[in-house]
Amino acid sequence: xxxxxxxxxxxxxxxxxxxxxxxxxxxxxxxxxxxxxxxxxxxxxxxxxxxxxxxxxxxxxxxxxxxxxxxxxxxxxxxxxxxxxxxxxxxxxxxxxxxxxxxxxxxxxxxxxxxxxxxxxxxxxxxxxxxxxxxxxxxxxxxxxxxxxxxxxxxxxxxxxxxxxxxxxxxxxxxxxxxxxxxxxxxxxxxxxxxxxxxxxxxxxxxxxxxxxxxxxxxxxxxxxxxxxxxxxxxxxxxxxxxxxxxxxxxxxxxxxxxxxxxxxxxxxxxxxxxxxxxxxxxxxxxxxxxxxxxxxxxxxxxxxxxxxxxxxxxxxxxxxxxxxxxxxxxxxxxxxxxxxxxxxxxxxxxxxxxxxxxxxxxxxxxxxxxxxxxxxxxxxxxxxxxxxxxxxxxxxxxxxxxxxxxxxxxxxxxxxxxxxxxxxxxxxxxxxxxxxxxx
Amino acid sequence: xxxxxxxxxxxxxxxxxxxxxxxxxxxxxxxxxxxxxxxxxxxxxxxxxxxxxxxxxxxxxxxxxxxxxxxxxxxxxxxxxxxxxxxxxxxxxxxxxxxxxxxxxxxxxxxxxxxxxxxxxxxxxxxxxxxxxxxxxxxxxxxxxxxxxxxxxxxxxxxxxxxxxxxxxxxxxxxxxxxxxxxxxxxxxxxxxxxxxxxxxxxxxxxxxxxxxxxxxxxxxxxxxxxxxxxxxxxxxxxxxxxxxxxxxxxxxxxxxxxxxxxxxxxxxxxxxxxxxxxxxxxxxxxxxxxxxxxxxxxxxxxxxxxxxxxxxxxxxxxxxxxxxxxxxxxxxxxxxxxxxxxxxxxxxxxxxxxxxxxxx
Numbered sequence: 001x002x003x004x005x006x007x008x009x010x011x012x013x014x015x016x017x018x019x020x021x022x023x024x025x026x027x028x029x030x031x032x033x034x035x036x037x038x039x040x041x042x043x044x045x046x047x048x049x050x051x052x053x054x055x056x057x058x059x060x061x062x063x064x065x066x067x068x069x070x071x072x073x074x075x076x077x078x079x080x081x082x083x084x085x086x087x088x089x090x091x092x093x094x095x096x097x098x099x100x101x102x103x104x105x106x107x108x109x110x111x112x113x114x115x116x117x118x119x120x121x122x123x124x125x126x127x128x129x130x131x132x133x134x135x136x137x138x139x140x141x142x143x144x145x146x147x148x149x150x151x152x153x154x155x156x157x158x159x160x161x162x163x164x165x166x167x168x169x170x171x172x173x174x175x176x177x178x179x180x181x182x183x184x185x186x187x188x189x190x191x192x193x194x195x196x197x198x199x200x201x202x203x204x205x206x207x208x209x210x211x212x213x214x215x216x217x218x219x220x221x222x223x224x225x226x227x228x229x230x231x232x233x234x235x236x237x238x239x240x241x242x243x244x245x246x247x248x249x250x251x252x253x254x255x256x257x258x259x260x261x262x263x264x265x266x267x268x269x270x271x272x273x274x275x276x277x278x279x280x281x282x283x284x285x286x287x288x289x290x291x292x293x294x295x296x297x298x299x300x301x302x303x304x305x306x307x308x309x310x311x312x313x314x315x316x317x318x319x320x321x322x323x324x325x326x327x328x329x330x331x332x333x334x335x336x337x338x339x340x341x342x343x344x345x346x347x348x349x350x351x352x353x354x355x356x357x358x359x360x361x362x363x364x365x366x367x368x369x370x371x372x373x374x375x376x377x378x379x380x381x382x383x384x385x386x387x388x389x390x391x392x393x394x395x396x397x398x399x400x401x402x403x404x405x406x407x408x409x410x411x412x413x414x415x416x417x418x419x420x421x422x423x424x425x426x427x428x429x430x431x432x433x434x435x436x437x438x439x440x
Numbered sequence: 441x442x443x444x445x446x447x448x449x450x451x452x453x454x455x456x457x458x459x460x461x462x463x464x465x466x467x468x469x470x471x472x473x474x475x476x477x478x479x480x481x482x483x484x485x486x487x488x489x490x491x492x493x494x495x496x497x498x499x500x501x502x503x504x505x506x507x508x509x510x511x512x513x514x515x516x517x518x519x520x521x522x523x524x525x526x527x528x529x530x531x532x533x534x535x536x537x538x539x540x541x542x543x544x545x546x547x548x549x550x551x552x553x554x555x556x557x558x559x560x561x562x563x564x565x566x567x568x569x570x571x572x573x574x575x576x577x578x579x580x581x582x583x584x585x586x587x588x589x590x591x592x593x594x595x596x597x598x599x600x601x602x603x604x605x606x607x608x609x610x611x612x613x614x615x616x617x618x619x620x621x622x623x624x625x626x627x628x629x630x631x632x633x634x635x636x637x638x639x640x641x642x643x644x645x646x647x648x649x650x651x652x653x654x655x656x657x658x659x660x661x662x663x664x665x666x667x668x669x670x671x672x673x674x675x676x677x678x679x680x681x682x683x684x685x686x687x688x689x690x691x692x693x694x695x696x697x698x699x700x701x702x703x704x705x706x707x708x709x710x711x712x713x714x715x716x717x718x719x720x721x722x723x724x725x726x727x728x729x730x731x732x733x734x735x736x737x738x739x740x741x742x743x744x745x746x747x748x749x750x751x752x753x754x755x756x757x758x759x760x761x762x763x764x765x766x767x768x769x770x771x772x773x774x775x776x777x778x779x780x781x782x783x784x785x786x787x788x789x790x791x792x793x794x795x796x797x798x799x800x801x
Binding site for chain 2: 077
């Protein structure tokens with residue numbers, strides 16, 4: 001090849017690389033959103049990304065931001081890849097983000113030790129390290145509204161109630177279909193402990209990450225073992241594939257339960273046969289809330305959103321809204337406590353600790369009945385809130401239960417042991433130095 | 441004009457077999473090393489932490505794979521897993537013996553990786569080419585399975601993840617959250633320079649020539665008295681050593697904590713692409729390959745919005761991501777068409793042209 005041209009191209013490329021990034025305005029709050037609209041998990045990631053972006057964008061368009069301060073939103077594409085997630089974190093770190101939400105357990109883990117050093121709080125909403133619910137050990141990490149252990153105890157409790165009492169589960173067999181990774185394995189010790197105490201049997205069906213879309217061997221075993229109930233801990237394409245396989249192998253769908261990650265598209269994968277599939281959830285589905293109507297009006301109708309109109313209000317879209325609701329509340333609460341308008345990461349950490357989303361506050365935000373109340377505190381960064389069961393009726397999710405409280409007595413033991421373990425293993429894990437705010 | 445070898449006489453065999461026989465090359469490499477160290481003091485934390493440290497880590501892993509695939513001609517798809525062995529070994533060692541300096545453990549962890557690599561290299565005596573690739577693929581899946589299944593490897597951590605406890609060198613934290621990108625970068629840079637120097641001595645010496653002989657024609661090499669068993673296993677061991685050290689650096693000096701999934705098959709392919717694009721059988725090619733495959737997408741991510749925004753086109757992060765994939769993919773094909781021997785060959789041609797510049801007759 002011609003070396004002159006090659007050299008010229010190289011020179012142009014270096015020149016372009018030198019163009020500076022646009023500077024940020026002073027009177028604004030920078031909120032980076034780690035999203036993944038590409039890669040194998042894009043199916044779950046895209047609606048979440050849309051929901052997260054659209055709610056905050058709506059606040060910008062409708063109210064001019066939060067407390068009169070505009071939010072500077074920037075999406076960073078992670079592709080659910082730890083490498084890119086860490087790169088994203090490094091690239092946003094210099095711009096003084098007030099909070100980061102990694103949206104992947106794999107990305108959350110390397111960021112946890114950095115949070116206290118860089119003074120950037122982490123919001124890992126119902127994923128990440130369950131032990132980070134302990135605010136006294138992890139002052140910079142928040143994982144509301146419930147941990148996976150809470151979720152597992154709620155599902156077992158619900159099943160027990162259906163049988164007519166937890167003790168009736170004795171002698172039954174519960175199958176646990178899970179992603180063979182830290183995320184899927186986390187609730188196993190709790191499940192086994194409950195199995196021992198109550199007297200039911202547990203059958204484990206691990207699904208390796210590379211076989212997520214091919215679960216025929218697991219479902220063959222399910223057919224052989226005939227568990228009375230199935231519980232699923234899946235993510236991305238694993239959920240849809242599991243529903244499809246369950247329908248194909250003729251497993252009774254009304255006995256198939258899942259943690260809170262499947263979306264409408266996953267249930268639709270099973271066709272008409274998926275009717276009766278149940279999952280835990282903690283927020284409403286649908287667009288019938290004033291705030292979501294505002295998103296329609298100010299963002300989607302103006303073409304500022306990437307979401308198609310009919311996806312607004314779907315389960316994972318609303319999950320994204322819930323995530324942004326917490327970010328916005330963290331910022332608003334921080335403004336209230338500090339009296340400052342332009343808050344920093346340290347302020348938002350305090351704000352998150354003082355979040356109080358009670359029904360009155362939700363009503364004021366235009367989200368009355370969207371979700372159960374959530375109160376965080378200095379020591380409790382999770383809330384351990386109740387979730388409800390919802391059922392797929394063939395076209396949409398229908399709420400079928402009242403809020404189910406987690407079995408706190410069982411979960412607490414797991415949590416304390418894990419948090420202590422983490423701090424012990426990481427010799428030199430910093431003691432909490434951040435002062436606690438008085439509950440107002 | 442500037443790059444001339446005229447007047448530089450070699451008076452001994454040692455001088456003749458030097459790695460950098462030209463004075464200009466020696467000055468050049470000195471300047472590059474100097475610049476690399478200077479970067480620690482002038483670069484910002486994004487440049488160091490998100491660009492340079494990973495670049496060096498991947499370069500080291502590429503050197504490892506290059507020794508195996510480029511120099512010895514044995515195709516391996518287990519690089520990711522061998523990196524994982526180094527990382528897990530380093531984690532076990534540094535938590536079991538916290539009083540020993542972590543730098544020592546980073547170097548020692550490579551030996552664990554080397555042992556595992558040599559073990560999985562045994563089939564290479566019987567099988568070649570694609571068949572060997574499949575055998576190393578087995579290593580990849582088996583080791584990854586171990587990383588998930590054996591909780592002992594992560595000290596029974598509930599999250600199943602590796603985390604980086606605080607470790608210091610001369611009282612300055614180098615591993616753990618409080619270590620600054622600057623110190624991490626200096627440590628990684630020093631280790632990479634040391635190991636690259638070692639590798640260049642290996643491949644230019646007797647051992648390297650044995651590897652190359654095996655690569656070019658193993659039957660002829662055997663007839664000349666090179667024992668294939670020892671030579672191939674040595675290549676596997678040395679290659680895995682480099683990958684293992686790179687894996688330990690990746691987890692403890694770059695990520696600061698990782699899940700087993702970091703060492704998946706994609707990682708193996710990622711490194712293999714670097715080696716192929718950079719140039720098989722070339723150390724500097726490993727650096728070029730790592731730069732093209734790893735740094736180019738980052739540069740594109742910064743440059744593309746800057747190019748597009750003056751035209752009033754604002755694109756989302758996802759579109760940039762797709763564009764990155766397309767451009768990097770197109771560039772890989774482009775480079776492979778114009779120069780199938782990789783970037784290292786381009787570099788060589790460039791140097792040859794420079795030797796006769798500006799009077800190319």
